[in-house]
Amino acid sequence: MPHLNLESFHPLTFPTHCGEVEFLFQANYKNRDEGALIATRYKGKEFFLVYKNNGIKKLLKSDKVTRPSPNFLLKHALLAYAECSGSPILDSNVDNAPENAHLKTYDALKSIQFFADNFPKEREVRIEVGFGSARHLLHQALANPDVLFIGLEIHKPSIEQALKQIVIQNITNIMILDYDARLFLEFVPSNIVGKIYVHFPVPWDKKPHRRVISEAFLKESERVLRVGGTLELRTDSENYYRFALETFSSPRQSRFEVRKNQEIAIVSKYEDRWKKQEKNIYDVTFTCDTESPEPDMIGNFTFSEGKIGAHAVDRLSKETYKREWGFMHVERTFSVGEKGSMIRLAMGSFDRPESTYVLIENGTARYYPSLPVRSSANLNAHILLDELIHG
Numbered sequence: 001m002p003h004l005n006l007e008s009f010h011p012l013t014f015p016t017h018c019g020e021v022e023f024l025f026q027a028n029y030k031n032r033d034e035g036a037l038i039a040t041r042y043k044g045k046e047f048f049l050v051y052k053n054n055g056i057k058k059l060l061k062s063d064k065v066t067r068p069s070p071n072f073l074l075k076h077a078l079l080a081y082a083e084c085s086g087s088p089i090l091d092s093n094v095d096n097a098p099e100n101a102h103l104k105t106y107d108a109l110k111s112i113q114f115f116a117d118n119f120p121k122e123r124e125v126r127i128e129v130g131f132g133s134a135r136h137l138l139h140q141a142l143a144n145p146d147v148l149f150i151g152l153e154i155h156k157p158s159i160e161q162a163l164k165q166i167v168i169q170n171i172t173n174i175m176i177l178d179y180d181a182r183l184f185l186e187f188v189p190s191n192i193v194g195k196i197y198v199h200f201p202v203p204w205d206k207k208p209h210r211r212v213i214s215e216a217f218l219k220e221s222e223r224v225l226r227v228g229g230t231l232e233l234r235t236d237s238e239n240y241y242r243f244a245l246e247t248f249s250s251p252r253q254s255r256f257e258v259r260k261n262q263e264i265a266i267v268s269k270y271e272d273r274w275k276k277q278e279k280n281i282y283d284v285t286f287t288c289d290t291e292s293p294e295p296d297m298i299g300n301f302t303f304s305e306g307k308i309g310a311h312a313v314d315r316l317s318k319e320t321y322k323r324e325w326g327f328m329h330v331e332r333t334f335s336v337g338e339k340g341s342m343i344r345l346a347m348g349s350f351d352r353p354e355s356t357y358v359l360i361e362n363g364t365a366r367y368y369p370s371l372p373v374r375s376s377a378n379l380n381a382h383i384l385l386d387e388l389i390h391g
């Protein structure tokens with residue numbers, strides 16, 4: 001993580017320009033000596049730099065929540081701050097290298113915001129859940145160049161491996177997302193998916209609530225699949241197979257079928273292993289027989305009118321608010337200028353909480369520097385926050 005170790009930290013007068021980098025305002029920790037966030041704008045991106053003083057070291061570094069990509073934006077901003085504020089650098093791991101052209105080839109990696117803002121709808125979409133070694137994903141993408149493949153994975157080394165292969169093999173029809181598959185489908189428009197592959201999911205025998213396949217996942221799959229589209233579960237786990245049968249059997253308009261030890265075109269690492277051990281492999285294929293309406297996710301992330309009182313933030317900071325859709329919790333509070341304040345929130349679903357900042361100035365609140373991802377859990381958390389903040 002790029003950082004500067006400073007001899008002393010000097011504040012700026014805000015707002016100010018330092019070459020191309022703009023520094024907009026400073027949000028101080030409740031104990032000012034402990035540190036601050038510095039709102040920064042550079043090449044169209046807004047993010048925070050973090051100043052932290054732990055008594056021994058004075059570090060200027062990146063903020064995890066708003067960290068910009070590519071990395072050179074952050075490095076240039078850190079160096080610009082030190083130079084313009086006259087804060088001497090003792091040592092650092094930051095160079096002033098220009099943008100790394102090489103990184104641009106990793107275009108396949110997308111953020112959830114990308115899908116939430118503008119889901120690509122021009123061509124058939126197929127989704128692979130937990131692609132692991134990506135053998136199957138790469139094979140399918142090469143065999144079906146007109147289809148857009150979205151690969152979901154939460155294991156970072158697997159993601160990096162897949163991205164490398166995508167570049168080496170010059171594949172242009174795969175998008176990779178580091179996101180929990182149980183939460184992704186709500187961002188997908190109805191009736192556009194041809195296939196959802198769930199191959200050898202983690203069985204989670206002791207924590208079945210973590211399984212990808214569930215009643216809710218199946219319901220969302222039926223909505224996003226086009227008529228004739230399929231959800232394909234392939235597993236070596238007898239437990240998972242039985243559990244899936246039960247889930248798939250609950251009454252709905254579509255149908256499913258089961259096969260045992262069926263050969264498929266490409267064999268994953270897991271499958272190789274199970275085959276050597278002569279384990280049975282089960283396929284449960286769910287076929288969508290019905291068209292679905294678009295989901296109506298209502299609401300937005302604006303706060304209601306009405307002045308927010310001076311003590312609203314203090315009132316919030318003690319508690320974690322848990323609800324059936326997820327939770328909301330104020331992690332940290334900051335002061336901004338003479339009268340303003342800012343909070344860092346954790347909110348949304350328990351499975352994939354999101355952190356975000358809310359800036360409160362002149363009695364009104366807004367998310368800063370960007371809105372939360374538009375998921376149903378985040379919208380619910382926003383409604384709750386809006387109620388609480390207005391007392």
Ligand SMILES: C[S@@+](CC[C@H](N)C(=O)[O-])C[C@H]1O[C@@H](n2cnc3c(N)ncnc32)[C@H](O)[C@@H]1O
Nearest residue numbers: 130131132153154155180181199200268269270
């Ligand atoms: C047993 S591996 C199977 C990998 C691959 N499908 C194969 O057949 O070789 C399961 C994969 O699913 C990923 N995974 C587990 N839970 C997930 C979730 N909720 N969302 C996305 N990926 C998940 C894991 O990181 C792991 O790579």
